Amino acid sequence: MSAGPYNYSYIFKYIIIGDMGVGKSCLLHQFTEKKFMADCPHTIGVEFGTRIIEVSGQKIKLQIWDTAGQERFRAVTRSYYRGAAGALMVYDITRRSTYNHLSSWLTDTRNLTNPSTVIFLIGNKCDLEGQRDVTYEEASKFAEENGLMFVEASAKTGDNVEEAFLETAKKIYQSIQDGRLDLNAAESGVQHKPSQPGGRPGSAAGGDQSGRDNCAC
């Protein structure tokens, strides 16, 4: 990554949730590496990714946690949600079942995150228009009803992927600006480094000092 590890003021934690096989990892990979995962056979793991973005002139480090989508792990993946500032809820537009499960995912997210957590609905695989099983309108309506942000994206082509992540970040940042998000709350999912020019931007979580490995392609 071009940006140094300390050139950011905030760290946002995202989680990507959704049924198995909806393309969570591909979205993550597309966002962090700007490549479709299937085209990168040498990529080792993309279950955890970071990328620094810029929102309103503020550099923000996004840490994205991929999660296991199997129903059987649903009960135990609770700790994933801890301290997430943003949740990307993904379904596959070519598989209706993944869309039908959204409500349970949403329930989990609402229950396990703080109220200020931004939830973003992504209908993945929009490049497969021919196999579409869930209409845009239907999903859009669902998002509206639940107060979610919504976009249809394609991890393969990269359409709207960047947008989804950035919009979420903007929303979170806005919450911070609005004071809706308490930075001092233990599980806000946001870490703020009081950015002070001259090299005293404060501390960040030290665990991840190096960005995610670059794609080997």
Next chain:
Amino acid sequence: MYATKQPSLRIKQADLKCKNGCGYFGNADWEGYCSKCYRNHMDKERQRKSNQSQHGDHSKATSFSKFEEKKRQQSDKKTKYFLPVFRKPSSLKETGRPEKYIDIRQMNPDADKLLAEFISAYGEWGEAVRKDFLKCVHSFTSKIIHELDFKSADELADIAQNYYNSYNNRLNNNTVYQNVTPDVRDKLLDFFERYSMVGLYTFLFCPPSTNDEDKDLSIQDRIRKLSWVNAHHLDCCISETSIEVRDLVYTAINDLLGMDSMKAPQEKLACVVRCCRSVVEVLQHCQGGPVSADEFLPALIFIVLKANPARLKSNMLYVTRFCYGARLMQGEAGYYFTNLCCAVSFIENLTAESLNMAQQEFEAYMSGEVTCVSAWESALVACEGMHQLCEHLSLLKGLSERMSAVKDDTQKLKDDMRKLKEEINDEVTSVLERTPLVIKPRKTIFPLTMEFLKSLPPLPEKPPIPDKGKEVEINQDVDTAPKFYQQNITLTQMGLSDNKPKLQLDITPCVNLPSASVVKPSLSTDFLSVPSPAADKSIESITPDDNSYLGLSKINYDIDFSDISAENSIIEDLGESRRSPTMSFTPDPFSPMGTGCPIMQSPLVPSAAEMPRVEVPPVRKNDFVLPFLEEIEKEDTKKETLLDKVEETPTICLPPPIKPTEYTGFSKQGSRIPSIPCNTGDVSSLNLQQSAGSSKDTN
């Protein structure tokens, strides 16, 4: 307390009074004080206790808290060790700390190492940074140790988190750290946590106030019970049988197991991260592509199940409590640790449903009713087998090398032996050629028959020695038999032509022949005649001798053969009638009697009965021996001379030859020798007579 009262039955007035001497009556329940004084006393006591605890003087404090747990008392004793620290909590600066250093070192041998590491890593930021760092560490550790007995693990965790945060703030705001770069500040925070936690590890890891240990045991038991779960059950693509995958899985398991040996939470986290990276590698190897969380979590569960790490729960709780909170919720370490928590919690709550199997089946597995030989186990077994196989193969290789060496040596030895044998053979043959060995045994036998020797002049020895020796050597092969016959024949012919004197000669050659093969044929042929009823007549005369010993000297039978032509003719007739069989038999007669006899007997009987006695032995004999003669005749030219000599020599010693011949005969027959003397004498005489008679008959 009570002890003061109990011993004395009579209670004195003074004893009933308040111990304080206030004049009021005291009460045993109030420790001998009056109610007012007791209250005062208790207040004082309480105050003292609080003072003591503040000073860490727990030895007295514990005496008041009778109901405290044993464990806690033990830990009290531990903490008592750090008394000096608590007495001067405020004076933790440079001068007040020598004792503290010792304590830290004693409770943690790694502290020195860590300090050295700190100096080498952050020494460049100056003495002030180091001092402040150590000051904070000590204030943190002493605070924790101070609160150890009064706070639950979670409260301690809160204290720790507060300290982390305050140190983090200090790093960012204190002027001491003004010049320190941000990344070093992060590292300092890390090091702060590490340094403190390494020191406090013994107190904070699996503290006695918690039931972490029980949790450890229960999850361990649980994982043990779930040992039958395989990758397939978890829908995990780990191919348990592949060697490369297995190695990677082992790496992952080792990383996870390493967690227990680390002391600082972040070190434990690092182990988890390493393990998870190995798992990702495993998955990438198995599915040949990028790995997503959907595949990762089941794989991690599989690894946890196979690893069954020691004190898993304690480790996880320790990390959760005392790792800097921000790190647990963010960053790669946090992510992987979260996954581990998920995996463990999945294992704890694992049901038939979560494994996609029937409840009954699940219960059967869990109760051990059904034992499932999982691919993993069998792979392990196979692996073990392979390992052993390899070991054995290398062993076998070594053995085969040694074997081949041994073989070579053996071959060498064989060659040497063969050479030696050849040499010896050559030597022996040369020696045999040089010295006529054959006769020598005769000499040895002489002593046995000394009686005869005494009576007889030693003449016979000399003549046969050169002749027979040579003859035997020459004839030892097939020739001997024909020779013998030839001799017989020639002799008989001679006997026929000549009279008694020649007959005697006739005996000697055949008897003289030292080799059994030569002698026996005559016997066998004779024996053939013996059992046959037709021959009985002729034998009847000899029967006495026969009875004494079947193997009687051939001489007798030779004589029978040659002389009693009338009887022998029967055999020869047989030979005639069934020439072809007899021809085949002819060599047999030269073989030991045992073989020769039975073969001939049965056919002989009937034929002999039928056949009329022909009394033309000489002609017949020639016929019978013809095949041999034909061969011999070629050699005859050479051997004739020998034979002649043979014949000649006995002629010289006409009177004695009978006896020496007998010896040889017996020597061949071994054990029967002792009985020889008496019989031989008779037999020889008989033979002589018979031969004379027969010769006469033939004539």
